[in-house]
Amino acid sequence: MKLFDKYNRVNLTSTIITFVVGSIAFYFVLDYVLTSQLDRGLLVEQSEIVDFVKEHKEVPEPLTTKHQWTEYILINKPIALPKATTTEAFNKLENEIQHVRQLVFTIAAGGRLYRVIINQSKTETEDLLQMIILVIILMIALILLSNYLINRKLVTVLWKPFYTTIGTIKDYRLAEKKALQLPREKLDEIDLLNTSLNSMTERIHQDYHALKMFTENASHEMQTPLAVIHSKVESLLQLSQGQEAMVHQLMTIEDATLKLSRLHQSLLLLAKLENRQFELIEPVNLTSILQSKLEERELIIKAKELKVAVILEEVHLHFHQHLAEIMINNLLNNVIRYTPLHGSVGIYLTVNELSIKNYSINGALDKQKLFQRFYKEEQSAESTGLGLAIVNEICTLAGFSIEYSFISQEHVFMIYFNTQPA
C-alpha cells in the first residue's frame, strides 16, 4: 500500500468519525438551545396570564395563533408543579397534530380553579434544525471531497523528489567512479534524505575503493613472491641434471605455484564479478568463441579419444568478450577433465540456450553445492573448485540462468540466455 493511500484512508476515516460525532452533538446542543428558547416564551406567556388574572380577577381570552394557543379548563384541585414537556397536540388553525412544547399550570381566578395549557408549536424549530443539519452534511461532503483532491494533488507533487531520489539510488552502482550526487531540495525532509544518502554513499564509496585497492594490491603483492619462487624453481631445474627425485620435487613446487597463481586470478575475477565491475555491452559471437576454444582443445580431445557431437547455431549476444571466453573455457575444461576415456560429449548451441552434456561413470552431482566455491566432487589436484562458481557468477551477471541435471548417465549443463539476440 502506498503511503498516500494509507494516509488518505486514516485521514478520511478520522474526518468522517469526527464529523458524525460532532454533528450528533451539534444536533443535541441546538435542539436544547431551541427548546429552552421555546420554554422561555412559554414562561413569558405564563407570567402575562398570571399578571392579567391578578389585575382582572379572571382569565384572559384564550389566545390562538398558528404557533401558540392556550386552553383553560376548570378543575377542582390544583395539579403538581408547573412543568414544560414535549408532546403532541392538535393545532386547530393548521388542522393537524403537531409536535409542541407544552406548559401546564393551575391558576385561581374569581374563585374558580383553572388548568392553563400553553402550547408552543415546534414546527418552526424543527424546520430550522433540519436546514442546519442539511447544510452541515453538505459541508462535510464538500470538505471531504476537497480534502481528498487537494491531498492527492499535493502529495503527488510533494513526493516527486522522493521518487526521483529512489530512482537514482536504484540505478546507482558502487563500481561507478563517482559517489552518489543527489540534488538539494526545497523540502527539508527530502533535502535531509538526499544529503544523508549523499554522505552515506560517499563514505561507502571511499571504503569500497579502499577495500578494492587493498584486495588488488594484496593480490598483486602476492604475485611477485610467486614469480620469485617460480623463477627459482626454473633455475634449480637447470642444475638438477641426473637427479630424478629432485626434478619431481621441483615440478611439484612448480605445479603448486601455478595453481596458487590461478587460484588468485580466479578469486580476483569472482570479486570483480560480484562487484559488478564489468559492463556487458560488447557484441559477442558465441559461436566463434566455442569453435576456437574447441579447436584449442582438439589435441586433448583426440588424446582422450572423446566422441564430441557439436551443433552450433549462429548466436550473437550483448555480452563481454573476455567473460564469454572464461565461461566457455571453464565449461569445456570441466567437460574434458571429467569425461572418461572414449566418453561422449555433446555441445549444442541455439539462439536461446547452450547445452553441454558429457557422459559420466559416476552418478549425479550435488545440485545444491555444485556452484559453490571450492566444491569438488572428487579430490582433484588440477581443479581449483572455482570454475563453476565463476560460470555461475557470470551467468547471474548477464541475466542468464544455468541449470544442472543428470539424465541417462549424462551430466547436462543448460544455460538459458533469456535475452533478445543482438
Next chain:
Amino acid sequence: MKILIIEDEITLNQSMVEFLSAAGYLCESVFSYKAALEKIDYYSYDCIVLDIMLPGGSGLDLLNYLKLDKKTDGVIIISARGTLEDKIEGLQLGADDYLIKPFHIAELSVRIAAIIRRKNFNGQSVVSAGDIQIDTVSKSVIICSKTVELTQKEFQLLLFLVINKNRVLSKNTIAEHLWGDSMDFPDNYDFIYSHIKNLRKKIVATGGEDCIKSIYGEGYKMQLL
C-alpha cells in the same frame, strides 16, 4: 644484445639476469624508478623488461617517457596486474608485449627474442641452432638444408625449444607457451609427450640430430653443443 631489466624485487631481477645472460644477452638491472630513468636517458637497449609497480614511480610513466623521447627500445611489461584493461593500457602506451606475473622465464626469453627479431628487420628473422634453421617470418624450418613441414603447434614448439636451447623446460612451461593459461590439461595423459615425439620423428627423418631430450618425463631440453 643489450637488455635492461627494471624490477624492484631483487631476487626476481637476479633470476632473470642469470637466465637471460645464459641465453647470451647482455643484461643490466635496476631496481627503482629513478635509476631506471637515468639508464634509459643515457643508453639505448634492444629490449627493456619493465615492471609497473616500482618504488618512486610507475613503470607506465617510464614507458610514456620512452615514447615521448621517440626511443625505439623494445619494451615488455611484466606485471602482477593481469586484467584485460591493464594489458590494453600497457599495449596502448606502446609496449611490445605484456607478461603477467608469475611467468616462466623461458617464456620471457622467447618473447624478448621475438621483440628483438621484430625490431631488427634486416635479415635477422632467422633463428638457428645446431643444424636447425628457423625463419620466423616465412614460418619455415630448414634442417640439414632440407625444408621440414611442421604444423603450427610444432613450429611454435620447435622455436620455443631452440630459443631456450640447453635449458630444461617443464611441461607446464611448454603447455602454457603453446596454449596459454586458460586451458587445463588432464594429468593422466601426457599429450605434450606425443607432440615432442612427432617433432623428434620429423627432425630425425630429415637427417637432423635427435637433440630433444626428455628429463624424467617432467620436462624437455634441446641439447646442443
